[in-house]
Amino acid sequence: xxxxxxxxxxxxxxxxxxxxxxxxxxxxxxxxxxxxxxxxxxxxxxxxxxxxxxxxxxxxxxxxxxxxxxxxxxxxxxxxxxxxxxxxxx
Numbered sequence: 456x457x458x459x460x461x462x463x464x465x466x467x468x469x470x471x472x473x474x475x476x477x478x479x480x481x482x483x484x485x486x487x488x489x490x491x492x493x494x495x496x497x498x499x500x501x502x503x504x505x506x507x508x509x510x511x512x513x514x515x516x517x518x519x520x521x522x523x524x525x526x527x528x529x530x531x532x533x534x535x536x537x538x539x540x541x542x543x544x545x
Contacts, residue, residue, distance in 0.1 A: 459494035466498040470507065482506050488513040 466485065473481060483506055487495035492512035499510055 459490055459497045462490075462494045463498035463501065466494055467501055470502065470504055474504065480506055482508050484509045484511065486511045486513070487515075489515070 470483060473483060483504065485495045485498070485507065487493070487510075492515035495510045496512050496515060
C-alpha cells in the first residue's frame with residue numbers, strides 16, 4: 456500500500472473508464488474514507504474532467520509516517536527494527 460500516492464492513478468483510470476464506456480457528461484462525485492480520502496485528495500491535482508463536481512474526503516490519513524507508526528504499533532513490532540536499515544526513520 457502506498458497511502459494513496461500510486462492508488463490515485465487507479466482513480467484517474469476509473470474516471471477515464473466512465474467517460475469512454477458509460478457517459479461522456481455524467482456528473483462524477485468522488486468519495487474516499489481514510490486512505491481512500493487521501494487518494495481522492497491526491498488525485499484531485501490531476502483531474503482534468505470538468506464533470507468531476509466534488510470530492511468527499513472522510514477522515515483522510517495525516518501522513519504516511521503517522522500511518523506507518525500506527526501500523527507498527529497495531530501489529531506489535533518495535534520501530535527499532537526499521538531504524539537499523541538506515542533508510543527509514545519513524
